[in-house]
Amino acid sequence: HGSLTVSTACAKINDAEVAADYARRLSEQLKEEVRSSFPADGAAMALDVACSGIGEAADALEKVADDAVGNLAETLGARVRKAVEESIGEELRKGDSTEGGGGDKGSTGQAMQDIADGMVLAATRNEKGDGRTSFARMDYDLDEKGYERAHLGDGYLDRMCIALDELIGPLRIFLIPRLSDKLLLDILAIALERVEAAILKTRITSLGALLLDSHVRNLLNYTKSRLDASELSSTVGLHRASPPLHRLTQIALLTNAADLDDALDVVASVKRRGGTAASAGGGWVIGRADMRKFLKLRDDFKASDVDRLPLDAD
Secondary structure, eight states: OHHHHHHHHHHHHHHHHHHHHHHHHHHHHHHHHHHHHSOSSHHHHHHHHHHHHHHHHHHHHHHHHHHHHHHHHHHHHHHHHHHHHHHHTOOOOTTOOOTTOOSOOHHHHHHHHHHHHHHHHHHHOOTTOSSOOOSOOOOOOOOHHHHHHHTTSOOHHHHHHHHHHHHHHHHHTTSOHHHHHHHHHHHHHHHHHHHHHHHTTSOBOHHHHHHHHHHHHHHHHHHHHHOOOGGGSSHHHHHHHOHHHHHHHHHHHHHTOSSHHHHHHHHHHHHHHHTTOGGGTOSOOOOHHHHHHHHTTBTTSOHHHHHTOOOOOO
């Protein structure tokens, strides 16, 4: 019954997207007929305005679909954060309240949350079924032996991706491709906010920075493999669509600097290639204050030297 309710809710979201596409195509078709059938006078202009109104309705319908997917992601947000905490090694606390869960969500919202609860529990439980994690925690404070051990099994990001698949996979199959992609990117944004906060609590060695870079590359590949839109198959396109992933990529670049002078060169190089148009998938997106925070995580960079680093204005 729960699955039927969720599929029906997703179908309603799809209906708004399909209606938007139909209205947009209808607007363009009518505009073309006006151009080919009427002289360029007042009547043609009035008809063109009417056709544009249909296009505006299409935009409004698309926003309805986007907002509905965004609301779904927010509904799942607490479960996503719990899954990430399990993946990075923080224990789930019994009796935790659901964030943002006040009020009666209705049968559809409750069905989605019930499904999400079960998925997160399954994704984070070990073979003994005791609810505790049994895999590598987030750790970038690595020597050579630690770095070698980190490659022997699944890392925390691998586990996080598995948990996300199990959480939203059954929902994505009910959504048409563009909305399915949006749900994944919205969920990923929630997850990466927690990942970034956890990174800020750890110390990073040069080998740990290499591992972080490897993790980010794997996450990029995972995300590309799950998305349908062809424009999201490139790293630039993916960065444009997912600012949090773009930011995490640059965190890895920054923490992998050989020294502080190299860190400045890394930032300058990115700015030369992408300008300042972060919204276009290029440019440097980390502000000065956060740059200093991440550079200070490196165990071989002195905090006083980082503070004196001549960084450009945000």
